[in-house]
Amino acid sequence: MGVDLRQVVAGILTLTMFVMLGQMIKRDHFDSAQETFPGDRHVNLENAKIAKQSLVTLPEKSEGPWKGDDEELKACWSKPALDDVEQTNGFVIFSLTNGPEYHVSQIADAVVVARYLGATLVVPDIRGSNPGDQRSFEEIYDVKKFVKSLEGVVRVTKDPPAKLSTRNLAVVKVPNRVTEDYIVEHIEPIYRNKGTIRLATYFPSVNMKKTDKGSSSDSVACLAMFGTLELQPEIQDVVDSMVDRLRTLSRKSDGQFVAVDLRVELLEHKGCQGDDESGTKTCYSAEEIASFLKKLGFDKDTTIYLTESKWDSSLDSLKDVFPKTYTKDGIIPADKKKKILDSETSEFEKVVDFYVCSQSNVFVPAISGLFYSNVAGKRIASGKTQILVPAYIPDSSASAVDFITHYISKKNHLAYSCFC
Structure with a gap:
């Protein structure tokens, strides 16, 4: 066929x-x-x-390096009663210095000392790095909130007695995260003799390690560090408007933006010129940050906020890769520029940076230190755990998960002692 x-x-x-x-x-x-x-x-x-x-409809594109916020944690410290401490007639006086990252720790130490001594805590003033640079507490923080938050824990007054001469006060140096043993040995004898003391907190190291002791002083420190400081309304409005502006600029990433603590004057400091004694790099340039973020998968439309106040030519290498990179000068409300940026002091600028970095979707500390550590603590409490520590990445790409700060990955930050 x-x-x-x-x-x-x-x-x-x-x-x-x-x-x-x-x-x-x-x-x-x-x-x-x-x-x-x-x-x-x-x-x-x-x-x-x-x-x-499965026949489930898949999203058109993945989230890439972005990660959603974790659930906001709740304060797990107990508020100790004032009658647990013998009350005395003296005062503890202190000042807030060097910016909000220091203020958080200075408040905690002063409250712990005043409570242990049974002394009255005087609401601090705020002093800048230049002589004579001084302003009142309420110019930056909500004084009513501060006083109310400490009710029943320690007595607080806005002003010391008029007859008290602040010039002849005994100045007592206090190490950050002061212990009861240190108070007994080095502070209490002077207080008993003088009646009133001025504290000067110093920072022998950046110690933000978690503690498992669970003593009453730890509860007081947690309350003081995380439950007493709120911005006064005008400054809070500035921060809110800047965050809103950054989110508006980030439409292509669903309102998500990256905050990078990168300050040119600190990068030029000799401490940033090489690795520290442990062999770990502690500072990263604009060019290195650009490479780091690009290799993690952040695309060119990513909005980046820098803590540098005004544009510097050394930042061009970052803007070349991420055109939507801004300093405060580019996004701060026009009617607030004179007060915040053109002030003779940098206190307002530091405060704005601290709180914007605390609210960003991603935080990248280009410079190690107390700013990074205390911003991390504030972010942990609010569930914003996307904190990426820079590093040299030899490959063309990497996962952001591999660069999450040890504060988060190992849960070894002090904040995890205070929140649960």
């Missing part, structure tokens, strides 16, 4: 179409399985099998 050549050709074409269709179906399922696990280099076979069988 003869073979019809047309039937043979038709059969081959039909078979070819089925083979092509089968390949298309298999490729669609494979791509879907990959998209189900964005960022994973090695897909679990069992999960892949489930994904191939």
Whole structure:
């Protein structure tokens, strides 16, 4: 029986179409399985099998390096009663200095000391780095909130007695995170003799390690550090408007933005010129930050906020990679520039930076130190745990998860002693 050549050709074409269709179906399922696990280099076979069988509609693009906030933590310290301490007639006086990252720790130490001594705490003034640079507490912070938060814990007064001469006060140096043993040995004898003392907190090291002691002084320190300081309304409005502006500029990333603590004058400091004694790099330039963020997968439309006040040419290398990079000068409300940026003191600028960095979706400390550590504490409390520590990345890409600060990955920050 003869073979019809047309039937043979038709059969081959039909078979070819089925083979092509089968390949298309298999490729669609494979791509879907990959998209189900964005960022994973090695897909679990069992999960892949489930994904191939699923008909769930997948998102068009993954979140990339962005990560959602964790649940906000709750304060787990107990508020000790004032009648647990013998009350005395003296006063503890102190000043807030060097910026909000120091204020948080200075407040904690002063409250712990005043409570242990049974003394009355005087609301502090705020002093800048230049002689004579002094302002009242309420110019930056909500004084009513401060006093109310300490009710029943320690007595607080806005002003020392008029007859008290502040010039002849005994000045007592206090190490950050002062202990009861230190108070007993070095502070209490002077207080008993003088009646009133002025505290001067110093920082022998950046110590933000978690404590497991659970003593009453730890509860007092937690309350003082995380429950007493709120910005006064005008300054809070400035911070809120800047954060809103940054979110508006970040439409393509669903309002998410990155804050980078990068200050040119500190990068030029000799402490940033090389690695520290442990061999760990402690400062990163604009060019290094640009490379770091790019390799983590942040795209060119990412909005970046820098703690540098006004633009400096050394920042151009970062803006070349991420055009939407801004300093305070570029986003601060025009009617607030004179007060915040053109002031003779930098106190307002530091405060704005601290609170914007505390609210960003991602925080990157280009400079190690107390600013980084205390911003981390504030972020942990609010669930904003996306804190990425810079490092040199030799590959062309990397996962942001690998660069989460040890404060978060190991939960060894002091904040985890205070919140749960």
